[in-house]
Amino acid sequence: MATDSTTQNTPMILVDGSSYLYRAFHAIPPLTTSEGQPTNAARGVISMIRSLIKTYPNSPIVVIFDAKGKTFRDDIYSDYKAQRPPMPDELRLQIEPIHRMIDAMGLPLVIIEGVEADDVIGTIAKQVGETGRDVIVSTGDKDMAQLVTDKVTLVNTMTDTVMDIQGVKDKFGIPPELIIDYLALMGDKVDNIPGVPGVGEKTALALLQGLGSLKDIYNRLDEIAALGFRGSKTMKQKMADNQEMAELSYVLATIKCDVELPFNALELQNKQIDKDALREWFTKLEFKTWLKDLDKAPSIDGPNDTASNLDGQATASKSDIEVQYDTLLDQASFTKWFEQIQQADLVAFDTETTSLNYMAAELVGLSFSTEVGKAAYVPLAHDYEDAPEQLDRDWVLEQLKPWLEDETAAKVGQHLKYDANVLNNYGIALRGIVYDTMLESYVFNSVSSRHDMGSLAEKFLDHKCVSFEDIAGKGAKQKTFNQIDLEQAAFYAAEDADITLRLHQAIWPQLEKTPELVSIFKDIECPLVPVLAKMEQTGALIDPELLHAQSSEIAAKLQELEIKAHEAAGESFNLSSPKQLQVILFEKLELPIIKKTPKGQPSTAEPILQELAENYELPRIIMEHRSLSKLKSTYTDKLPEMLQKTGRIHTSYHQAVTATGRLSSTDPNLQNIPIRTAEGRRIRQAFIAPEGYKLVAADYSQIELRIMAHLSQDQGLLDAFANNADVHRATAAEVFETTPEEVTTEQRRRAKAINFGLIYGMSAFGLAKQLGIARPEAQKYVQRYFERYPGVRTYMDNTRENAKEKGFVETIYGRRLYLPDIKAKNAMMRQAAERTAINAPMQGSAADIIKRAMIKMHHWLADTDLDVRMIMQVHDELIFEVAEKDLDAAQAKIVDIMQNSSKIDVPLLVEAGVGDNWDEAH
Known part of the structure; x- marks a missing residue:
C-alpha cells in the first residue's frame, strides 16, 4: 500500500x-x-x-x-x-x-x-x-x-x-552497530546472557574501541595486551577460552529483525x-x-485537549496576564480542581509551611497551577482567630497521595527538594519531579542572578511577585504562614504556583537550545533532587557530650591565647575589635601596612593577618584565636543545638549556590569543617556510627589532577595515572630531573604544591610564597613543569583564549561556567577570571562526577538488601552508615559505583576507610 x-x-x-x-x-x-x-x-x-x-x-x-x-x-x-x-x-x-x-x-x-x-x-x-x-x-x-x-x-x-545515533555514542561510548558486541562481551544479568567472564563495562569498551567488533577482536587477539587497560595482559586467554560463550551471547543479544x-x-x-x-x-x-474526558472531547487527550504542553514550549508573555486564583475550602471545589490536576500533562506544585527548617515545618497549605494565569490554593491549617473552616489536612493528603507519589504525573516546582522533605514528614514520597525552575535557571547560567523565585520572575517575566515580607511582616513580629489572613495567603500561594509554571515556560525553551545543558539538568541536577532529599531526611548522628567537652577545652585555649596576645601587645585590648587591633598592630607595634580599607585605614582582614603572621607573633596569635573562636561558635557550641526530634542533625544541601556546580550545605555547613587541624579532626570524631554500624568514608583521590590529565590530554600525566604512579613523585622526578626512586620527601611536597597550584592558576610569585623560596627558583620549577607537561600549558592557553571568545568554559559533561570578568579592563579582575577559567572546568567536572555517582548510589541503595545509608557528601567524599555484617560487601560496591559512574581517560581512584566515627573513617 x-x-x-x-x-x-x-x-x-x-x-x-x-x-x-x-x-x-x-x-x-x-x-x-x-x-x-x-x-x-x-x-x-x-x-x-x-x-x-x-x-x-x-x-x-x-x-x-x-x-x-x-x-x-x-x-x-x-x-x-x-x-x-x-x-x-x-x-x-x-x-x-x-x-x-x-x-x-x-x-x-x-x-x-x-x-x-x-x-x-x-x-x-x-x-x-x-x-x-x-x-x-x-x-x-x-x-x-x-x-x-x-x-x-x-x-x-x-x-x-x-x-x-549521537545519543547512543554519548551514553555508551560506541555506535549503535557495536551494541550487540557490547552486550555479548559484558553479558546481561537481567536476561541471563552469560557474556565473557571477567569482562565488565570498562573492559568491553576498551576492547570495542581499540579493536572493533567481536569478530575483529577474535581476529586480533594478539593485540589485546597492547591496549593497556587493567587486565589486558591476561584478557587474550580469557577471550580465547570463552569464544563459544561470547558467540552464543552475541546471538542471544541480537534483536531479530526478520520476524x-x-x-x-x-x-x-x-x-x-x-x-x-x-x-x-x-x-x-x-x-x-x-471517563469524563470521553464525554467532553472528540478524542481522548487528542489535539483539541486544552491541557498544558509537557515541554512548556509556549513561553508566557511578559505583559500583564489576567489571573484567576481559586481558594478551595470544600470537597466539591477541591475535587473539581483535582480532576484538572490529574488530567494535566504538567502541574506546578508548591507547599506553604510554618518554617524553613524542613524537619520542623508543618504543612499549612498547597497550591497548584495547570495553565498560565490559573491557580488554586488549598488552605489546611490557618489557625488565626476567625479563620474560615478549611478542609481536613489528612483527607486532602489522602486524596493527593497517589498523584503526589505517581512517577508518571509530571510536576514542576521552585526548589522541590524542600517540598519533598516536608511531604516526607506526612508519609508521602514525592515523585514525578520532572522540572525545577530554580535548577533550570542555575543550569542555564549559574552566575547571572540569584535563583530564588522573586529574582527569576523579575529577570525572565518582568514580574514582581508578592514577597513573604509583604504579607507576614519582618523581624521579631513576622508571622508564620498559618497566622496570615487567608485572602492574602491564598493569593501569595497561588501566585507561587502560577509563576513557577510561567518561569518554566520561559526558561526551558532557552535551555533546549543547548542539548548539553538539557543533559546536565535531566541527567544530573533533577535526578539528584530525591537523592539529596533522602540524605537530608536520614541525617547524621553526633555525640553532643564530646562536643560539649571540646567547647570547654577551646574556651580555655581561647583564654590562654588572649593572655598571650595581651603580652605580645604590651597591653590589654579587645581581640575582636578591628579598630583596637589596628592601633596595636600599625601604630604601637608599627607593623608594615600591606593594604588599606576604602576609608584609608590599615586593613586587618584575614588575608592581611595571614601574611603578617608569617613574620610576626601577634598576628599569628590573632589568627589562631579567630580560627578557634569560629570553630567553637559554628560547630562545637552549635551542633548539639541542631539536634532534631530524630536525635540527629539534618543539614540542607544546596544545588544552586556555587558557580561551579559543587554542592554547598548549611545548618550545619559540613563543607567547612577543617581536616588539617587537630581541632577540626576532633569535630569529625563527634560524627559517630550508631550501635551495630560503622561509618564508611569514600573519597575520590586526586580527582582534579585526573580531570586535568583528561582535559589537557598531556601524555605524561595520562601515563602517570594509567600506570597508577604517585603523580606527585612523578612530577617531582620530572621537575627536579631525578628518578622517582630518588625523589626526597621535600621534593615531593614541592611537586604537590606545583600540581595543585597550577590547577588553581597560581603564579610563580604565589608558588614562591607558598614554598618559602625565591621567585626565580619558583619560576624555574614552573618552566620545567611546562616543559615536561606541554599538554597542560597548551590546555591552559587554549582555555583562556576560548573563555575570552565565548565568555564561558565547560565541564566534561557540558556544564557551562560563565566568566563575566574575563574581558574586564581591571587587570586584577581579568586575571582572577582567567584563573577561574583554568580551575572551574576541573572543579565543575569533579562536581558532576560525584553527583552522577550519588545518583547511581541512590538507585543501588533502593534495590540492595544490604543495610547501608548514604548520610553526607563533603567535597569529593561520600559518607555512609553501614551495618557491621554488611561492611565488606557494601564497601566494595560503594567504591565500584564511585569509580565507574563516570568515564574519563584516566582511572578514577576511590579510597574508602572505615571507623566508629568520621575522623577514623576518613
Whole structure:
C-alpha cells in the first residue's frame, strides 16, 4: 500500500508494551478498585500511551507485547532469563484490561508467539525505516540501542530522553552497530546472557574501541595486551577460552529483525476509538477522570485537549496576564480542581509551611497551577482567630497521595527538594519531579542572578511577585504562614504556583537550545533532587557530650591565647575589635601596612593577618584565636543545638549556590569543617556510627589532577595515572630531573604544591610564597613543569583564549561556567577570571562526577538488601552508615559505583576507610 505524503511525514511510534508494563508496575504504588482489582500498572501504561497520543497526534502508535511461552532463544540457551522471578499475580491480573483498553483506543496491538516484543519492534522498525519514514521506539530497554539508525530513534517517556545515533555514542561510548558486541562481551544479568567472564563495562569498551567488533577482536587477539587497560595482559586467554560463550551471547543479544509478520508493517494505522468499550473499562477500573474526558472531547487527550504542553514550549508573555486564583475550602471545589490536576500533562506544585527548617515545618497549605494565569490554593491549617473552616489536612493528603507519589504525573516546582522533605514528614514520597525552575535557571547560567523565585520572575517575566515580607511582616513580629489572613495567603500561594509554571515556560525553551545543558539538568541536577532529599531526611548522628567537652577545652585555649596576645601587645585590648587591633598592630607595634580599607585605614582582614603572621607573633596569635573562636561558635557550641526530634542533625544541601556546580550545605555547613587541624579532626570524631554500624568514608583521590590529565590530554600525566604512579613523585622526578626512586620527601611536597597550584592558576610569585623560596627558583620549577607537561600549558592557553571568545568554559559533561570578568579592563579582575577559567572546568567536572555517582548510589541503595545509608557528601567524599555484617560487601560496591559512574581517560581512584566515627573513617 502506498503511503501519502502526510503519513510519510509523520513518524511511526512503536511502543515497547512489555517495558511499559513492568516500569509502570514498579514505579506507581499499589492501587486497587473498590472491589480489589489492582490498577497501578494499567493506570501507568495507559497514561504513558495517552501522553504519546498528545505528543504525536498524527502518528500511528503501535503497541507490542511479549507473547506467553518460550521463544527461539530458550531453544538456543536453556538458561535464558531463567533467573527471572515469575510475574506477580497483581501484575498478571492487569494485562488483559491493558490489552483491551489499547485495542479500544484504536491502536494496533501486536503479540507474536515464539519471539519477543523486541524482535517484533526491530522487524517493524527495519521495514518502515527502509522506506525513508522515521520510526520512534518508546522504551526504557538499553538493548534497543542496537536498533538506532538515521531513521530509528529511541524515546524514554519516563525520563523524557531521546536517543539518536549521537545519543547512543554519548551514553555508551560506541555506535549503535557495536551494541550487540557490547552486550555479548559484558553479558546481561537481567536476561541471563552469560557474556565473557571477567569482562565488565570498562573492559568491553576498551576492547570495542581499540579493536572493533567481536569478530575483529577474535581476529586480533594478539593485540589485546597492547591496549593497556587493567587486565589486558591476561584478557587474550580469557577471550580465547570463552569464544563459544561470547558467540552464543552475541546471538542471544541480537534483536531479530526478520520476524515473519502476519501483516504489512507499512500499513499499520490507528483505528477509530471505541468509546463504549473504553467507557466500560474506565468504569470497571474506576478511572473517573478519564471517563469524563470521553464525554467532553472528540478524542481522548487528542489535539483539541486544552491541557498544558509537557515541554512548556509556549513561553508566557511578559505583559500583564489576567489571573484567576481559586481558594478551595470544600470537597466539591477541591475535587473539581483535582480532576484538572490529574488530567494535566504538567502541574506546578508548591507547599506553604510554618518554617524553613524542613524537619520542623508543618504543612499549612498547597497550591497548584495547570495553565498560565490559573491557580488554586488549598488552605489546611490557618489557625488565626476567625479563620474560615478549611478542609481536613489528612483527607486532602489522602486524596493527593497517589498523584503526589505517581512517577508518571509530571510536576514542576521552585526548589522541590524542600517540598519533598516536608511531604516526607506526612508519609508521602514525592515523585514525578520532572522540572525545577530554580535548577533550570542555575543550569542555564549559574552566575547571572540569584535563583530564588522573586529574582527569576523579575529577570525572565518582568514580574514582581508578592514577597513573604509583604504579607507576614519582618523581624521579631513576622508571622508564620498559618497566622496570615487567608485572602492574602491564598493569593501569595497561588501566585507561587502560577509563576513557577510561567518561569518554566520561559526558561526551558532557552535551555533546549543547548542539548548539553538539557543533559546536565535531566541527567544530573533533577535526578539528584530525591537523592539529596533522602540524605537530608536520614541525617547524621553526633555525640553532643564530646562536643560539649571540646567547647570547654577551646574556651580555655581561647583564654590562654588572649593572655598571650595581651603580652605580645604590651597591653590589654579587645581581640575582636578591628579598630583596637589596628592601633596595636600599625601604630604601637608599627607593623608594615600591606593594604588599606576604602576609608584609608590599615586593613586587618584575614588575608592581611595571614601574611603578617608569617613574620610576626601577634598576628599569628590573632589568627589562631579567630580560627578557634569560629570553630567553637559554628560547630562545637552549635551542633548539639541542631539536634532534631530524630536525635540527629539534618543539614540542607544546596544545588544552586556555587558557580561551579559543587554542592554547598548549611545548618550545619559540613563543607567547612577543617581536616588539617587537630581541632577540626576532633569535630569529625563527634560524627559517630550508631550501635551495630560503622561509618564508611569514600573519597575520590586526586580527582582534579585526573580531570586535568583528561582535559589537557598531556601524555605524561595520562601515563602517570594509567600506570597508577604517585603523580606527585612523578612530577617531582620530572621537575627536579631525578628518578622517582630518588625523589626526597621535600621534593615531593614541592611537586604537590606545583600540581595543585597550577590547577588553581597560581603564579610563580604565589608558588614562591607558598614554598618559602625565591621567585626565580619558583619560576624555574614552573618552566620545567611546562616543559615536561606541554599538554597542560597548551590546555591552559587554549582555555583562556576560548573563555575570552565565548565568555564561558565547560565541564566534561557540558556544564557551562560563565566568566563575566574575563574581558574586564581591571587587570586584577581579568586575571582572577582567567584563573577561574583554568580551575572551574576541573572543579565543575569533579562536581558532576560525584553527583552522577550519588545518583547511581541512590538507585543501588533502593534495590540492595544490604543495610547501608548514604548520610553526607563533603567535597569529593561520600559518607555512609553501614551495618557491621554488611561492611565488606557494601564497601566494595560503594567504591565500584564511585569509580565507574563516570568515564574519563584516566582511572578514577576511590579510597574508602572505615571507623566508629568520621575522623577514623576518613
